[in-house]
Structure formats: C-alpha cells, structure tokens
Amino acid sequence: MNVAEALLIFAGIPLAIIVVLALLIYVPAGRNRRPRYKPGQPWEHAPVWYEPHPDHGPEAGHGETLAIGSSDHGEFHGAQSPDSHGATTARVVNGGPLGGARGTW
Amino acid sequence: MNMTIEHDSAVDGMYDPRADSVVEQSVDRIFSYQELARLDEALTMSSRETGLRFTLYIGDLGTPSRVRAEELHARSGGNPAEAVLIAVSPGQRVVEVVTGAAASRRLPDRACALAVLSMTGSFAGGDLVGGIVNGLRQLSDQAGHPSGHRRH
Numbered sequence: 001m002n003v004a005e006a007l008l009i010f011a012g013i014p015l016a017i018i019v020v021l022a023l024l025i026y027v028p029a030g031r032n033r034r035p036r037y038k039p040g041q042p043w044e045h046a047p048v049w050y051e052p053h054p055d056h057g058p059e060a061g062h063g064e065t066l067a068i069g070s071s072d073h074g075e076f077h078g079a080q081s082p083d084s085h086g087a088t089t090a091r092v093v094n095g096g097p098l099g100g101a102r103g104t105w
Numbered sequence: 106m107n108m109t110i111e112h113d114s115a116v117d118g119m120y121d122p123r124a125d126s127v128v129e130q131s132v133d134r135i136f137s138y139q140e141l142a143r144l145d146e147a148l149t150m151s152s153r154e155t156g157l158r159f160t161l162y163i164g165d166l167g168t169p170s171r172v173r174a175e176e177l178h179a180r181s182g183g184n185p186a187e188a189v190l191i192a193v194s195p196g197q198r199v200v201e202v203v204t205g206a207a208a209s210r211r212l213p214d215r216a217c218a219l220a221v222l223s224m225t226g227s228f229a230g231g232d233l234v235g236g237i238v239n240g241l242r243q244l245s246d247q248a249g250h251p252s253g254h255r256r257h
Contacts, residue, residue: 101218
C-alpha cells in the first residue's frame with residue numbers, strides 16, 4: 001500500500017461519508033424553506049380566514065364567510081365602522097351576548 | 106376553506122389571470138400544504154362533531170383586539186349565535202376566542218380560557234398550527250355533540 005492508496009482509504013472514504021451526510025442534512029432544508037414563525041417577530045402576511053368545509057347542507061355554503069379580503073372590494077379596517085359599508089352591514093348579524101376568552105403570549 | 110382574495114373569482118368560474126397569480130403566491134406562503142391540511146381537518150371535524158361553526162382568523166386585530174374580534178365574529182357567516190371564532194394575531198401576540206350566544210352555553214368562558222392557555226403555550230414555542238389544532242380539539246371536546254342528533 002503506497003501513500004496515495006493510504007490517503008484515499010483513510011482520508012477519502014471518511015470525507016466522502018461526511019459529504020454525503022452533510023448533503024442529506026442540509027439540502028432538504030435549503031429548498032422549500034418557509035420562514036418559521038418566532039414569537040416577537042412582526043407578522044407581515046395578509047389576514048386570512050379559514051372556515052370549515054360545508055356539511056353537505058344548503059347552509060354554510062362556499063364563501064359564506066364575509067371574510068376580510070374575500071371580495072375585491074378590499075379590506076375593511078378596524079378604524080372604519082361597519083356602518084360605513086352599506087353592502088356589508090346587511091349581512092352582519094349580532095350573535096347575542098358573546099362569550100369567549102383572550103390570551104397573550 | 107381558504108378565504109383569501111382569490112376566492113370569489115375562482116368560485117364564480119370567471120377566469121381572471123390576476124386572481125390566479127394571487128392564488129399561486131398566497132395559498133402556501135404562510136403555512137405548508139401539510140399544515141393547511143391539518144388546519145382544515147381540525148376545523149371541519151370540530152365543526153362537524155359539535156354542530157357549531159368554528160372559523161379561524163389569522164391576521165392583525167388592531168387595538169382593542171376584542172372589539173375587532175367581535176366584529177369579525179358577527180361577519181363569520183352562518184348563524185353567529187352558533188359560531189365560534191378563533192382570532193390569532195401573531196404580530197401582536199394576541200389570541201381571541203369569541204363564542205356566540207348559543208355556543209357560549211356549550212362552551213363556557215372557563216373552557217375557552219383553558220383552550221386559549223394551551224394555544225398560547227404552543228404559540229410561545231413558535232408552533233402556530235399545533236397550538237391552533239390543539240385548541241380546536243379542546244374546544245370541540247368541551248362542546249361535545251349537539252343534543253338530539255348524536256352521530257357516531
């Protein structure tokens with residue numbers, strides 16, 4: 001066994017293994033990377049509203065939620081009162097005395 | 106399920122290339138498809154099991170966040186008395202649960218507070234989807250089946 005062979009075996013093979021492992025570890029993380037939410041960072045996405053699938057009934061039809069941004073008429077912000085939107089107020093029904101909870105983190 | 110800007114034009118069948126490009130960008134920008142599927146399943150199953158209508162809002166709530174969340178609850182579609190809105194504002198680190206009059210009889214405020222506590226625990230660890238899914242599970246477990254039409 002000469003020096004070249006010894007180098008190839010004792011340095012080349014471990015290096016190759018390290019490279020393969022490094023690729024396996026870092027390549028999947030590299031693509032399709034979505035910034036993960038960390039508490040305290042600002043939230044710059046547009047508001048989204050998820051609703052359940054309709055339960056095969058006439059009520060709860062698709063797109064029934066008067067979701068923010070569900071129409072092209074743009075967003076209605078908290079500063080505006082709902083009364084300023086003639087079209088929207090017709091569908092706004094108060095659910096009676098509301099309950100619930102609030103939390104911060 | 107995903108109520109973003111593209112929805113109306115996509116459903117109405119009118120082809121609008123501008124709206125289409127919005128779809129391409131926005132659907133999985135916040136959450137991956139896997140996470141969206143988890144959210145979808147959690148929302149649909151808890152609504153189906155309890156007969157209440159659970160909706161989930163993620164976005165800025167402004168101040169005071171409670172007023173804004175109640176406004177949103179009133180617009181959440183269906184019968185607001187039976188609607189439950191979970192509003193999460195990650196930027197402000199606030200989560201609000203709003204229950205309608207009929208829903209709050211089955212989901213007392215204490216139960217909501219417990220679900221909120223478990224959600225904020227996950228949120229503080231950076232796990233938005235896991236927290237929401239667990240919170241929905243707690244809320245639907247607490248609400249139980251609607252009396253009358255019990256299903257298995």
